[in-house]
Amino acid sequence: MKTWAGVLPRLVLIALLVAFLTNPNWFEPLLKPLTENNAPVIYNQGSLLTLTLLHLRTVLIATVAATIVALALAILVTRPVGAEFLPLSRSLVNIGQTFPPVAVLALAVPAVGFGEKPTLIALFLYGLLPIFENALTGLTTLPANIVEAARGAGMTGWQRLIKVELPLSAPIILGGIRLSVVIGLATATIGSTVAARTLGEVIIAGLLSNNLAFILQGGLIVAALAVLIYDGLSAIEHYTARRMGREADGG
Numbered sequence: 001m002k003t004w005a006g007v008l009p010r011l012v013l014i015a016l017l018v019a020f021l022t023n024p025n026w027f028e029p030l031l032k033p034l035t036e037n038n039a040p041v042i043y044n045q046g047s048l049l050t051l052t053l054l055h056l057r058t059v060l061i062a063t064v065a066a067t068i069v070a071l072a073l074a075i076l077v078t079r080p081v082g083a084e085f086l087p088l089s090r091s092l093v094n095i096g097q098t099f100p101p102v103a104v105l106a107l108a109v110p111a112v113g114f115g116e117k118p119t120l121i122a123l124f125l126y127g128l129l130p131i132f133e134n135a136l137t138g139l140t141t142l143p144a145n146i147v148e149a150a151r152g153a154g155m156t157g158w159q160r161l162i163k164v165e166l167p168l169s170a171p172i173i174l175g176g177i178r179l180s181v182v183i184g185l186a187t188a189t190i191g192s193t194v195a196a197r198t199l200g201e202v203i204i205a206g207l208l209s210n211n212l213a214f215i216l217q218g219g220l221i222v223a224a225l226a227v228l229i230y231d232g233l234s235a236i237e238h239y240t241a242r243r244m245g246r247e248a249d250g251g
Helices: 002-022 024-034 048-077 080-093 101-112 116-140 144-152 157-194 200-209 212-248
Strands: none
Touching: 002 024, 002 048, 002 212, 024 212, 048 080, 048 116, 048 157, 048 200, 048 212, 080 116, 101 116, 101 157, 116 157, 144 157, 157 200, 157 212, 200 212
């Protein structure tokens, strides 16, 4: 019963999101009171489904790039040969948190032009810190007895990293990726200010035309995606933690 009580709201949310993205006109009566002067109720300057998929694609690309770079840096600074680079690495991954997203976009546009590229740069920089810090925590808090057992079994440093350290750190690393994705989902909306195709288009169109229905549509879709993806990654994280716990215990 407890399981269903937790799953049922998510299933309802998924059903509502799919229904709205594929048949938004079904919801027109609910949103009609939010418009004035016979303004359009449902966003009519593009497909909501297409914008949602493009929004997710942008976040996915940026998150994958941030994960690769942040994880590589975390591995480097936790090896004896790269330990001295820890302060520099921390400074690098903090760059994204130093500047507001709008400032990053403003700096990126002259270099790469308008469109998706400056948005990817902003999301990439914003996504580095949580992944790096979680990976660093995971790799530096491993059970000493397991690491020593792997070393005693004759594993090379590379083998320990691939077969022991990264698998045991996976739940914590996934936690950082989860945070990065949620940050990216929200931040990607501002990409539409520099002509990126994201759900920010819907929100900006609503702001420009004083159409609360448009603003609500864009905001609710982003919020629903954030909740569903956060819960999905949390479930994967918990499953991985349980599995790694059993393997660490030998079973």
